[in-house]
Amino acid sequence: MAIANALAFLLYLCSSVILIRRFVQKDPNSVNASIPVGILITMALLFHATDIFFTMKNAGGWELGLFTTFTLTTWLMSFIALLVGIRLPNAHPGIIVYPLVAMSLLLKVELPSPEPPSLPDPALEWHVLLSLAAYSFFMLATIQAIILAIQEKQLHQRHLNGLMRKLPPLQTMERGLFQLLTSGFILLTLGLITGLMFVDNLFAQHLVHKTVLSIIAWCVFASLLWGRIRYGWRGQTAVKWTLAGSAFLLLAYMGSKFVLEYLMS
Incomplete structure (x- = not known):
């Protein structure tokens, strides 16, 4: 190992x-x-x-x-x-x-x-796998959003440095961001559904904070994707919503596990 x-x-x-x-x-x-x-x-x-x-x-x-x-x-x-x-x-x-x-x-x-x-119940395996897959897509989306924000800022200032010039066009980067967000949102939705199906007592298993924060993140990403379709949200608006949703998701999982395993153990 x-x-x-x-x-x-x-x-x-x-x-x-x-x-x-x-x-x-x-x-x-x-x-x-x-x-x-x-x-x-x-x-x-x-x-x-x-x-x-x-x-x-x-x-x-x-x-x-x-x-x-x-x-x-x-x-x-x-x-x-x-x-x-x-x-x-x-x-x-x-x-x-x-x-x-x-x-x-x-x-x-x-x-x-x-x-x-x-894992308290083998039936939760699908919940764990779907949730981790969703986290991976959203982490990649967060990285993409940060790069997109830097690229757009330099483009507006007409000061695109040599490294930024090597990146794909802004539209391509933005399209890639929403592809990652859509994939992550679908997986997160399935992860929440399977979790609610198999978890019996959220309070007894110290999962209430994780569930609440995950649902808040889901609402943020749902609003962003809806705004993209309805109002054509893009650029800095998309970046801010992506970072906000990812922050809630990070607190829901990594933050809660860190507190439970290292601070309260």
Whole structure:
């Protein structure tokens, strides 16, 4: 397990270096990084999955510690980033995502949960998987929104620096943002439905705050997508709503788990 974690960590870092080096080059077409990065990330995903598998096996089932769960989310983010990078090699999200994933693997080893919670009911597996998939899409959307905000600000100031010029057009970045938001919203909706179906007592399981914050986040994202369709919301409006919804979602999951596992244990 430790070996798989270390190998995945190194492979993610190597991929990050290759992508960053290619992005800052004056002529990005001089070196094709898609193939070597694709191979490295495929191997990293396999080692990453192996680490998750043995963690669950040693725990005798689902181990829902904060950083263990975070590595599950970042595995999904890595996989999505790999697919997006194939379609948009000049704006590969792995430049930001892969260092974040490497950090999650390091935190999992250095900061294990004192008393990692387990899944109380096997029926909740679908709820957990759908929720983690939703979180991964919304985390990617948050990164996209921040980059979009910087890109738009520099464009309005007519001071687009060399690195920002290498990104796809604003419309393409914005379209990608709403594709991520729509996918995350669908998964979050299904996750909330399955959670409400299988969780019997929210107060007894310390889940009420998580559920309330998740529903607030759902309402924020629903309003944003509705505003996009009804009023054509875009630009800074879309960025602000995305960051607000992601903040509620972060508090709902990561924030609540941190408090329960590290501050109240």
